[in-house]
Amino acid sequence: MSDSPQQKPERKRSGVEEVKEASQFLYRILAEEVFNDQPAFSEKAVQVLKHHGTYQQDDRDRRREGKTYIMMVRVKVPGGVLTWQQLLAQLDLCDELGNATARITDRQDLQLHGVLKRNLREAIQRINEVQMTTLGACGDVVRNVICCPAPLRHDGVREELQELARAVTRHLLPRTPAYHQIWLTDPETQEKQLVGGQADPEEVEPIYGKTYLPRKFKIALGLLDDNCVDVYANDLGFVAIVEDGRIAGFNVLAGGSLGVTPSNKNTFPALAKPVGFISKDEVIPIAEAVVKIFRDFGERGDRKRARLKYLIADRGIDWFRQTLEQYYGRSIRDPLPVSVRGFDDHIGWHDQGDGKWFYGLNVENGRILDRDGFRLKSAIREICQRFQPGIRFTAHQSILFCDLPENVRPELEGILREHGVPLSEEISQVRRWSMACVALPTCPLAVTESERVLPGLIDQLEVELARLGLENERFTVRMTGCPNGCARPYNADIGLVGRTVNKYAIYLGGRLLGDRLGELYLDTVPLGEIIPTLRPVLTLFAQHRQNGETLGDFCHRIGIQKLRELCAANGGQGVAIAEGMESETC
Structure with missing residues (x-):
């Protein structure tokens, strides 16, 4: 694949761009503040912190009492797939170090809320101990790669997508050692391991470079008959074309994003547009090429317009395709004339096709909590401990309990009822x-x-x-x-x-x-x-x-x-x- 050099004339950069470069691959500024006794990070450190998967916030309901700084920690879950042990570990964290709630996001992540700065390092260490990460869950990098999480194994298509989501995630993770050094290494050895300011960006971050991307970047893998990931709302989408029960290739979509800044009339929501048709083997190199185009040509002065959709709107879809072919190093075929035709939220009981069943539980707005008369978190704990199911998060903020024998249905439903959790079949369509x-x-x-x-x-x-x-x-x-x-x-x-x-x-x-x-x-x-x-x-x-x-x-x-x-x-x-x-x- 061709890796074309930056061809965009130098423009004024935003302050965030300067902070990213000064951080020396996401280390300095942040590392200098992790161990101090302040209750909050500085504004510059916060910009670096995002790339490590954490946002600094405060409880706005209590501002009259003075700002109470808290951290939102986002755990990356590619394709929404995790184990019951991993989920229980996160629920333990939200009880012990957070505000006792967790939240499934519309990108299949899991968020922990209310973590204090002094507990942040422990939280991230414990997340990594169960083979999960927060790296790249936020910040100017590729965010969580999403796809249909349903374990429908009748044809293997969704399993292929889920493995591909993991592979794309691995390939596009930031490669800086800063994450490991700051959160997972003995503090006394950190400085000795630090990547120096003169390090070659091609060696440290061959995809992102020293200033990473202009802003966040979102990728989804979708299906024509089940657009449960809202593939058109992503910077980059791959829509699987299935023939005879196998993935024949993907239509590539680019330029989706729904954020708007009302004070800036040059901002607008946009849906991704078809660019071309590729084989399964081309997904990762095409994804890398698109990320590099955004890296090299995306807006770095005005963060309100620093999304791929604006680059495509300004230069045109024809320019984008030609540039993509240049970066990829070969031509791509025209997209197939197809569009999505279905959307399944995978709620309720479903036959997996392998002798097991899964149950999709609607989680209102993704919030996992216990309160009077409604103890969802406790119900999830008991289900995990009793049945040890596979766990999947949907892009509609719900949870799937997977790989269940059919005969456990009454028992699982009984657990939900005992905890005041309505069954998915009992809630309204709206x-x-x-x-x-x-x-x-x-x-x-x-x-x-x-x-x-x-x-x-x-x-x-x-x-x-x-x-x-x-x-x-x-x-x-x-x-x-x-x-x-x-x-x-x-x-x-x-x-x-x-x-x-x-x-x-x-x-x-x-x-x-x-x-x-x-x-x-x-x-x-x-x-x-x-x-x-x-x-x-x-x-x-x-x-x-x-x-x-x-x-x-x-x-x-x-x-x-x-x-x-x-x-x-x-x-x-x-x-x-x-x-x-x-x-x-x-």
Whole structure:
């Protein structure tokens, strides 16, 4: 594979770029502060710390008492696959060193919250002791590589994807010894092992170089009949083309990302575009080539535009493909004319195809905790200890208990019931397909609530849907506490995006398949007005949908402007207006 030198003219770099270079491959600045007696890291050290898998935060609910600094530690779980022993070790950590909760992310990671700086080194050491890592879970590198986690072994396709996700992860991990030196080595020997400032970047970080990537980079492996990883929302996507039960190759997609900065009009959400078709053996070299293109050409002055989607938007998909072929060293074929056609959240009981079963448990917003009347964490502990299942996390923040004999079904369900955990079959469709980011009180970017208020919002929405006879409809509701899009709201049927305190933008017209962006319906809607605002939209949908039409497809067909007019004029009830609406082809 060709490794073309940087061809982009030198531009002004952001302060973060200078910090990364000064860190000497993610060591200095951070290493100097790990063992001091301060309760927090400096701003410069925080930028380096991210690459080691940790964000520094504070409890915003307690700011009047003074800032209480805490760490969010993210454990990388390629493809969402881990063992029951590894999961129990993380639950022990969240009890002993964190705030007693853990959280499954929408990238199949596991986050520990509330870790104090003085306990951070112990937490990371214990994570590594069970053969897991936090390296590259955050920061300007390739993040967790995701794929369908379901252990469906009828044809072996998903197992191939899961192994490929691990292989891509291994290949694109940062190679600096700084992680091992800082967290896993005796402090007295660290300085002797430090990579010097004059070290050759090609020897230390042959893929990333001395300043790593301009910003984060996300990769997903998807399936045409099951886009459970939202492959279009990633910087780089590989969609498996399956023929006769085997992977014949992959369509390569590039340029997806849903983050937006409202104050910067040159930022926008984007879905990945098809670039070419490749064989399975080409996945890793193509991934490396794309990462290097982003490394060499990505924006390093304005971090708000430092994503692959902006590079492709500015230079064009044709330029990107030509450059990819140059970096790869050979031509690639045109993408096949196919698109995704299904999405399975893998909830409930499923035959694995090998004589065993798995059970998919919906975990609302990914939060694993115990509280009065609902002891999910304790239930998971008992299930792990009693059945020793394989564990998988989904990109929809849920958990799969795998490799179970069929006869344990009543016992496993009994454990959940005893702990006040509803079975997946007992929750509503709208709750099952909802998702929220963390937001307040810990995310520093949040402008309003998300995870803490979405369950109550779903309570209200369930009432409206039952009244309209829509309780069995499958559509996505995703909520974020700011416009950065961590819960992927912009391609959902209903996207709720925090704008300011207790006010949200409502986006409509995306869909479960994840291959279409929604459009802004109304801006700055107070939290208490979200359900009344959606009520006429849902009423129109219930009365005038076409056969088999989903909520997102309905809103897209009618058109957002027409939908606003209909709902404003008649509350979604008028027959005359609705008759005119039915002829619309927007």
